[in-house]
Amino acid sequence: MGRSVWSHMKGSVRAMADMVSSGTIANYFRSSRRYGLFFLFTYMLLAVFWGLAAAAGFLVYQWLAAFGTVFATVAGLAVTLAGGLLLMRWPGRRFRLKQSLDLAEFSVDFVRGRHPEVEARIRAFADRLRAVEAEAAAQGIDEIIVAGHSLGAMLAVSAVAAALAADPAFGTRARVRILTLGSTTAKFALHPAGGRFREAAERVAAAEQIGWVEVQSRDDIVSFYKVNPVTLGPVSFAPVLLPPGEYSLKPLIRHVEIRQMISPAIYRRHWFDVMRLHCQCFLAGDIRSTHDFYAYVCGPLSFDVLASHTNSLRAYLLPDGTLRPLVYDAAGCILPLPESETAA
Known part of the structure; x- marks a missing residue:
């Protein structure tokens, strides 16, 4: 983000x-037209900004042409450059244009293997996960949750896949669960060079001991809504209620409206700020919702219990917000409140 404008x-x-020649953009549109349009919007906005700057420069050139072609050309180019840079700074900053451009550039470089330092961090994190899981019983750890948002969803899945590759028994000594939110895993997997990311998702999905929940929202145009991160095809959203620990649908995909x-x-305040809305699934809300990131990572109920019901923690709260006395069925599973009694 701190590089020069020309480097950007x-x-x-x-x-x-790269995206055009490799057919990746076409793959985006085939998989998710919404994401394809979002991806192109960044470059369309860039073209509009520099087109406006070039138009201003041309007008200056025409206005000063009577004073000499060389002088008019230099002035026109100066206005074009200054105008383009000004638009990139504002309103470009309002649209987070530089961030979007950097994300696209990083994605291409990473999928092409040009960021070995990030690959090293993934392997190091996988080693850390294995060490914690191996000592879980001795340390009194019930479950390990690996959460990843947006690009981080791919990093989380890749780290768990690396841990499984090194130790196929990973996740049998303590519950290991993955929570992906606003996932852009498909951005890497749909690139022809993204074979290792497709393999990582498949390895995690095939590991019966690993639970995986993906939270998607149609309000989030930055993510791949209704795209299964493993098959890269259409999703099947999870039923309202499942037995806790049931992950035969993997990932178990829950739909939540931002x-x-x-x-x-x-x-309404953030309606035009798509990146801000994209981040809402891991931020605190000001109303009680069917999804709460903090309920998963530091709440009173286990990950499996929260994942089993579409209303998550809200299915177990009384109207005043307190956790109701837990009720178990014959199989020992915690039962949620009837929908009529669930806290609003």
């Missing part, structure tokens, strides 16, 4: 050329 521009051109996580006033 050169990297963006290289990334776009507009149900925050009040209407806050949603």
